[in-house]
Each structure stands twice: as structure tokens, then as C-alpha cells.
Amino acid sequence: MKKEWLARLLVLALVVGFSAAALYARWADRTLEVHAAMPEKGGWLPNTLTARADEPLTLRLISDDVVHGFAIGQSDQQPSVDILPGKPVEITLLFDKPGTYTYYCTRWCGPNHWRMRGTIEVEGDDSSLANDPSGPVAPPLYLMLGIDLDAPHDVQVDVTRQPSARRGAALDTNLPAEMLSREYVRAHSPYEVWQTLRETPAASPLSDADLWDLVARLWERSTTPDALQTGAQLYAQNCATCHGTTGAGDGVFAAALAGETSATPISPGLGHETVAPTDFSDPAHMLGASPALLHGKIIRGGMGTGMPSWGLIFTDEQTWALTDYLWTFTFQFQFKETTP
Amino acid sequence: MPKYDLLRIPLLRKTLESRWPQLILRAAALGGFAIAILAGLLGTRVGNHNFAIVVVWIAWWAALMLLAVPLLGRGWCAICPIPMPGEWLQNGAALGPVQDGSRHGRSLKRFPKSFRNIWMQNVAFTLLALFSAVILTRPSVTGWILLGMLLVAVGASLVYERRTFCRYICPVGGFIGLYSQLAPLELRVVDTKICAAHKEKSCYRGNAEGYGCPWDVFPGGLAVNTNCGLCMECLRTCEYDNIALNLRAPGADLDPPHGLKLDEAYKAFIMLGSALVYSAVMLGPWGALKTAAYSIGSPAWWGYALGLLVLIWGLLPGLFYLTTRAAQALAPVRLPPRKLFARYAAALIPLGLTAWIAFSISFVFANISYLWPVLSDPFGWGWDLFGTAGAGWTPYLSLAVPMLQVVVLLGGLFWSGRTAAKIAAEQGARRHVWPVTGFNTLVTIGLLWLLVG
Numbered sequence: 181m182k183k184e185w186l187a188r189l190l191v192l193a194l195v196v197g198f199s200a201a202a203l204y205a206r207w208a209d210r211t212l213e214v215h216a217a218m219p220e221k222g223g224w225l226p227n228t229l230t231a232r233a234d235e236p237l238t239l240r241l242i243s244d245d246v247v248h249g250f251a252i253g254q255s256d257q258q259p260s261v262d263i264l265p266g267k268p269v270e271i272t273l274l275f276d277k278p279g280t281y282t283y284y285c286t287r288w289c290g291p292n293h294w295r296m297r298g299t300i301e302v303e304g305d306d307s308s309l310a311n312d313p314s315g316p317v318a319p320p321l322y323l324m325l326g327i328d329l330d331a332p333h334d335v336q337v338d339v340t341r342q343p344s345a346r347r348g349a350a351l352d353t354n355l356p357a358e359m360l361s362r363e364y365v366r367a368h369s370p371y372e373v374w375q376t377l378r379e380t381p382a383a384s385p386l387s388d389a390d391l392w393d394l395v396a397r398l399w400e401r402s403t404t405p406d407a408l409q410t411g412a413q414l415y416a417q418n419c420a421t422c423h424g425t426t427g428a429g430d431g432v433f434a435a436a437l438a439g440e441t442s443a444t445p446i447s448p449g450l451g452h453e454t455v456a457p458t459d460f461s462d463p464a465h466m467l468g469a470s471p472a473l474l475h476g477k478i479i480r481g482g483m484g485t486g487m488p489s490w491g492l493i494f495t496d497e498q499t500w501a502l503t504d505y506l507w508t509f510t511f512q513f514q515f516k517e518t519t520p
Numbered sequence: 521m522p523k524y525d526l527l528r529i530p531l532l533r534k535t536l537e538s539r540w541p542q543l544i545l546r547a548a549a550l551g552g553f554a555i556a557i558l559a560g561l562l563g564t565r566v567g568n569h570n571f572a573i574v575v576v577w578i579a580w581w582a583a584l585m586l587l588a589v590p591l592l593g594r595g596w597c598a599i600c601p602i603p604m605p606g607e608w609l610q611n612g613a614a615l616g617p618v619q620d621g622s623r624h625g626r627s628l629k630r631f632p633k634s635f636r637n638i639w640m641q642n643v644a645f646t647l648l649a650l651f652s653a654v655i656l657t658r659p660s661v662t663g664w665i666l667l668g669m670l671l672v673a674v675g676a677s678l679v680y681e682r683r684t685f686c687r688y689i690c691p692v693g694g695f696i697g698l699y700s701q702l703a704p705l706e707l708r709v710v711d712t713k714i715c716a717a718h719k720e721k722s723c724y725r726g727n728a729e730g731y732g733c734p735w736d737v738f739p740g741g742l743a744v745n746t747n748c749g750l751c752m753e754c755l756r757t758c759e760y761d762n763i764a765l766n767l768r769a770p771g772a773d774l775d776p777p778h779g780l781k782l783d784e785a786y787k788a789f790i791m792l793g794s795a796l797v798y799s800a801v802m803l804g805p806w807g808a809l810k811t812a813a814y815s816i817g818s819p820a821w822w823g824y825a826l827g828l829l830v831l832i833w834g835l836l837p838g839l840f841y842l843t844t845r846a847a848q849a850l851a852p853v854r855l856p857p858r859k860l861f862a863r864y865a866a867a868l869i870p871l872g873l874t875a876w877i878a879f880s881i882s883f884v885f886a887n888i889s890y891l892w893p894v895l896s897d898p899f900g901w902g903w904d905l906f907g908t909a910g911a912g913w914t915p916y917l918s919l920a921v922p923m924l925q926v927v928v929l930l931g932g933l934f935w936s937g938r939t940a941a942k943i944a945a946e947q948g949a950r951r952h953v954w955p956v957t958g959f960n961t962l963v964t965i966g967l968l969w970l971l972v973g
Contacts, residue, residue: 194551267569
């Protein structure tokens, strides 16, 4: 009988013991887990977290399907982390100000990748906000200018060659001083500027194509190589899947967005309509849009088009950098993109 | 090849007579089984980082199909953990009979006679095959399946006597039994006369030393391995040391082949057909087929399911039936068509096992490296118990795999041909071998095309 009890003890130790030890270890581990799955399968779980300002928040990030990435929007405190399937990764975040932060996926995990977002509610003493050196947040330019983001802005233009900033610079034309400011460029569409130039006596000897080169030069002057480089990286990471690497609106998800294939449905069952992505190399579309309008569309997203809102993800500086980069698909800039 | 009784080795006899080594192995396997269920239900949803998927469907399957079945026959059944909790409840003991093994389980029923065959196992395996794409990749489904098998085994042990689950229900038990005929190991009695003269039949009824055969087999009448679970109870209960564990020529049960019953014959077709389908779905280049197999409930899946069922339950047996009719036309024999069909189905046993070995080789060597991280982090919770959690995926023997598959499949074809020749000779109709071998050759070409390309 002793042997029988010993045998029972052995079996229970090996079966219940192993299992109980595993479950206890799991229960005792208090690290907050955030599961990542393709949006069609649930996205972030949980998708709302809470934290205290100036108190570390440790997360264990676990991908339940494909490779995802984790980053905090409008913040450089946490560089993007890759989350490989089945390989949990731990990170510690520290927020110095209360507020609502957005975390998002940085890897093209699926056709609805951009929907993969969550929020972190950071609570804390509001006095920290009073001492915030960045001051109050200004409304985006499109709101200050009263631009209707959804109003049609395509123009009928006859552009016989791609406008070139280099040729524009070579023309050595005295442009009106007000046009040389960044603020002026951002508030006007290239077509508006071209029309104004057409009526300017100094530009009267120039052909229509030369004037477009001047416009390209003005747009180039309003940005910097660093901003364009930043914009190029942001575009490659976040926009090229839909808009294509050449900006022609032919990214890998373009067909699905346009409803031309059912192989990779966009937003199945989510009740959202989608349209074909914008072609940034199409002069009719781009030359009628002001930088402020594009900037606004990036911030707000395209209502009912499938274009996500990036306002909670990019800083204002990043959004402008991306806006500036979009013009490289319409105009020839003397900017050479470098691969990181 | 003469047989050699391994029980002549005193240490081995002592080890097998003792219940402790078997108990320790089974308890460890049951511990692993419990972890597999927990990992399936609570662990990561990523299959290749979940213990349930990697250990059960890659490591265990590899051990079963590449080692246990070909070398030990039902060796796995001797240490299988699934019936263990049920047996404990049934026997009232974890180790051995507390009083008299012949008296336990008297109040339990025998399994109904109409179910005392492997048709239920055939259906159970077919169901697994239908849902295999999901079972093999989704840990939660695997977890529920394993838990379900455990509960059914416990339930069967509480209602019916002996290891009813293993003998008649277990989805893998059927093919292990069929292919165990090829193993170079057998448990038999030394002298059948001793068994015939022994009135108590303690090997079947049990005594103070052990239980009556859990597999409902009278060892004195054992002629093939199919239903012997190698549990060694008869070794413990035999009062005359009349049990032998023979090392023998591989496939001795097919020399000459014992006729298969219809349920066993169908098992041969189910296994051969599912090896073909699995090779196409899991290793073939057809994405639509993979998607169909995975999209349970969709019209495409119904199409896949219908195709699988027609192939393994209708087309292959039907073609083989026509083959045996052609053989009958070539050289008429007195056997009724149904019996001739079942008799020649024994020739499919070597090809079936080698088909599964060839199929298993392809994914086992490619995926076994997932085992190292899973051992350190069985649940995918970020543990690193043995420092191997970060081990990357590394396929092994990639270049050798196709060659091995070709050798194994051609070996199976040859072995099946020899078996068919023996059956034909037994029938006095040597020409029968040609249509049967033609059928086997067609199946082999199909497998070679799917596996090697």
C-alpha cells in the first residue's frame, strides 16, 4: 500500500505539480501584457491603458500572429519596437505629463494595419501642464485658413513637362517678396501661385512651363533637405502601402482599397467605405491643393476614403515634413533621398 | 530471420516486470500532456511558439512515425498518458492491483459488440483529418482536442472495462495497430500449449500480480501485433514465464499476411489517402487548397471536405476494388470479391507507413528546431527556463530530405509488392501481383510528385 501511495504522489507531483507551478508563475507575474493581433482579429488587446505621470509603466508586448511594431504617437521617448510572433518583448515607458497618448503599430501587419491603435490615459498632477514650456497647442493651419478639406480641389492644367525646381532656379526671375516666405507657400496651392505669377509683369516673358518651374522652385525653397529626408522615411513607413513608393497611388493595398479585389478586404465588417488611394504624381490633383490642405488631410484623415488620421501619431513638425515630401512626386526637387 | 526473446536479458525482464519505470514514463508523459492542454488553452496563439503545437504535432508526431511505430509497433501505447487517469479511476490504483487484479472492474460493461472494431477509430481519424489544418496550427483547438480525448478516455474507463478507448475509439490507435505489424518487435507466448492448458487464464483475467489484459486480448492467441498494447501486464500475470518479447524480422506479421477485416482494410485506405491529401495541402504549392482547408465552414472548405471524404472513403477503395476485380479476371480464385479486396489491402500496409514516414520527414526536419525555444518558453509568456528561448528557426538536413523521401517511398513500394506477391502466392494466383502493384505504383508516383516534385 505504501508503494501505491508513493506512486499516486509521484503522478500527482508530475501532473498537478508542473501545471500548478506554471499557473502560479503566471499568476505571480504582474507585468501588464498587451497583445498585438491584426486589426481584423482584434488589434491591440487591451487597447486602453492607464498610467501615472512620472511613474514607469512596464508592458510586455506579445504578437499573436504576425510581426507588429509598437510606438507612441507624437513622442520620441520610446523608439519603435518590433514584436515578433511568439517572442514577447518588454518595454518601460515614462510619461512626464498627464494626457492621452496614442500607441500604434509601426509594421505593415495587414490591410487594416493603420487601424491598429490604442490609447494610454496618463493621470497626474495638472500643475505639470502649467509649466509646460511648449505652451498651448495652436490649431492646424487648415483650420486657421478655413479650408474645407473635403471640397473638390482638382484643377484643369496643361503641364507638358514635370516642373523642375532646378530649372526654376536657373531662370533668375525676381519673384514677389511675399511669395518667398514659407507661410505664403503653405497657404496657397501651386495653381494659385502660378496664376498670380502669370499676372506678374516680371514673369510675362516666361512660358507656362517656365512658370511651373518657378513654382517648383518656390516649393523647394519652403522646405529643407532634412525635412524631406524625414518625410521620405515617414512616407515609406506609413503611406507607401497604399499610395505606392512612387506616389502613384498603386501601393500593395491599393487594389483592395479600390474594391478591385476581395483577396485582402479592407475593414471587413467595420462599416467603412474606401476609395482608391490618391495619386500624388497627378498634376491635376496636386496642383490645386495647398500644403495646408494636405497637412490637414494627414492630420484628420480622409473621411470615408480609408485614409487614416495621423494627427495623434505624427508631431506637427513630422506632419509638415511629410507634406513637403509629397511634393517630390509632382515637382522635381534637387533632393537626394538617403537610405538609413 | 530467427526470433530472439529479449526477455532473456535479465535486466530488461526485471525492468519490464517492474511497474515503476513504466509508471514514471507515463506520469512524465501525463505531466507533459497536461502542460500541452494548458499551453493550448492559455498560451500564445502563435502555433510555432506554443508547446501544444510544437511538442504534440511536431516532436511527438516525429517520435511516433519515425521511431516508435516502425521500431516498436505499439510501443507508444505502453506509455501513452491519455488512458492513465481513467485507468487509475477504473482500477482504484495508480501502480498495480492493491488486492487481486482479477476482481477489479467486474461491474463494468464490455463495449457493445457492434462497436468492437476500428470503425469508430476510422471515423475519429477522418474527423481529425477534415479539421487538421486548424487543429495543427491553432493551439486552442489542439488544447480542446487533447482535453476532449482525455475526458472521453476517462468516461470510457468508468463505463466500460479495460482500455476500451485505446482499443476502439482513439483516433491514432487504429493506424498504430495496423502499422505495428511491420515492427521488428512482437509480444507472443513461448508455448501456446501451456496457455491452452492453463485454466485460470490469469493473463486475460488478472491475478494478484497484475490486471487481465487491458487490451482485451488473450496472449495465447496472439498472431499479429495489431491489438497488443505492449503494456506488459501479461508478463506480470503469467504464472509460467511463458511470455516472450521477440526481436524479429520487420514485417513478420505480413509473412504471410493475415487477412484484414474490412474496418482494417479501410484504415489502410484512410491512411494512404490522407497522406496524399496532407502532402498536397501542407506541402503543395496550391494556396487556394490551403485556404480552403483552413476556412472551416466556408463553401471552399466544404469542397475540400467532400474531396477528402470521396478520396479516402470512396475513390481509393473503389479503385482498389476494381484492381482486385481485374486481378480476379486475370487469374480467377474462389474468394468472394469483398474478401479478396480485404486480403490484398494488407499489401498497402508497408506503403502506407512509408508514405507517412516520407510525409513526416518533410515537415519534421524543417520544423523541429521550434522545439528548442518552446521547451524554454512553453506558453509563449516570455520565459527562458533553459536558455533556449531565443533559438532561431533552423531547418535540418534540407538537402537530404528529398533523397530520403524517395528512398523511403520506393522501399515501401517494393515491400508492398513483396507482400502482394506473398498474398498472390497464397491464393495460387501469382498474376494477381501485377494489378495490385500497379495500383501501389500509381499511389507512389502521386506521393513522389507531391512530396519531391
